[in-house]
Amino acid sequence: MTLPPLAFIGGGNMATAMVQGLRRAPSPPPITVSEPRAEQRALLRDLGVAVTADNRAAVAAARVVVLAIKPQIAAEVVPELATAWTPAHCLISILAGTTTARLAGWLPPGARIVRAMPNTPLAIGLGMVGLCAGAHATPEDLAVAEELFAPCARVLRLADEQQMDAVTAVSGSGPAYVFRTAEALVAAAEQLGLARCEAELLVEQTLVGAVAYLRERGIAQAAQLRRAVTSPGGTTAAALAVLEAADYSGLWCRALAAAAQRGRELAAAPSG
Numbered sequence: 001m002t003l004p005p006l007a008f009i010g011g012g013n014m015a016t017a018m019v020q021g022l023r024r025a026p027s028p029p030p031i032t033v034s035e036p037r038a039e040q041r042a043l044l045r046d047l048g049v050a051v052t053a054d055n056r057a058a059v060a061a062a063r064v065v066v067l068a069i070k071p072q073i074a075a076e077v078v079p080e081l082a083t084a085w086t087p088a089h090c091l092i093s094i095l096a097g098t099t100t101a102r103l104a105g106w107l108p109p110g111a112r113i114v115r116a117m118p119n120t121p122l123a124i125g126l127g128m129v130g131l132c133a134g135a136h137a138t139p140e141d142l143a144v145a146e147e148l149f150a151p152c153a154r155v156l157r158l159a160d161e162q163q164m165d166a167v168t169a170v171s172g173s174g175p176a177y178v179f180r181t182a183e184a185l186v187a188a189a190e191q192l193g194l195a196r197c198e199a200e201l202l203v204e205q206t207l208v209g210a211v212a213y214l215r216e217r218g219i220a221q222a223a224q225l226r227r228a229v230t231s232p233g234g235t236t237a238a239a240l241a242v243l244e245a246a247d248y249s250g251l252w253c254r255a256l257a258a259a260a261q262r263g264r265e266l267a268a269a270p271s272g
């Protein structure tokens with residue numbers, strides 16, 4: 001499929017990651033990014049895309065518009081896009097918590113909207129994206145959205161938009177959990193007397209190796225792979241006992257529930 005001309009509204013972290021990912025596509029579409037900050041526009045221009053500070057001009061130059069601003073300013077920005085909107089446009093929103101129904105209220109009646117929840121490893125071609133259709137989105141719109149992310153991510157389509165808060169909690173925010181774990185492991189390794197560079201090498205290669213092993217065997221084998229490292233009464237068992245005593249599984253349940261709840265709060269926030 002040849003992707004139609006694209007515009008990004010907001011050229012921050014996620015838009016930059018997506019632009020980097022799209023450069024992997026066999027034939028990348030023309031891309032315009034609208035971004036208020038001049039330094040950020042210069043960085044994006046260096047990635048080979050057209051840049052502007054005029055959101056309406058970006059919409060006019062595109063058929064598919066990727067909304068990549070913070071959810072908190074959507075009520076201010078999206079109604080402005082409506083003045084340049086035509087029936088030929090499709091909106092792909094990556095905003096956490098903001099429902100397609102809410103976005104539709106700011107656009108002309110019948111506007112086609114797809115909601116997507118990507119994550120930052122998309123910048124290196126290893127992203128994960130959840131997708132669902134708004135009320136008027138067509139199968140072709142979903143296919144375009146899938147094609148947009150395919151060069152840099154695996155895509156999961158969801159039939160029920162309410163599941164997007166769970167997707168946000170698991171894979172949207174998920175890379176931060178891994179990065180936080182890496183930070184904690186490095187700090188704990190230093191506490192055991194290792195130099196910082198030694199701790200970083202040990203932790204980085206262990207995380208990379210363990211994840212590659214998991215992928216090769218399949219995530220359904222996670223418990224089996226864990227048991228293979230855990231001799232009864234051994235060192236790994238001693239460490240895992242500390243984590244279990246702190247209710248490790250319960251901690252993750254509470255963390256993910258807090259992220260999903262925050263998504264619902266963002267969705268329910270007054271439209272400003």
Ligand SMILES: NC(=O)c1ccc[n+]([C@@H]2O[C@H](COP(=O)([O-])OP(=O)(O)OC[C@H]3O[C@@H](n4cnc5c(N)ncnc54)[C@H](OP(=O)(O)O)[C@@H]3O)[C@@H](O)[C@H]2O)c1
Pocket residue numbers: 009010011012013014015034035036037040055068069070071073077094095096117118119120172173
């Ligand atoms: N980061 C993630 O891992 C992640 C994952 C999944 C989904 N998301 C979603 O992706 C969206 C963007 O997140 P992000 O991390 O990329 O945020 P970000 O880095 O802050 O990017 C947003 C960009 O929008 C620009 N902007 C501000 N006002 C604007 C306006 N009126 N018109 C056009 N652009 C404007 C901002 O410029 P200034 O800096 O000058 O304000 C900034 O460059 C959020 O809705 C978030 O929920 C993020």
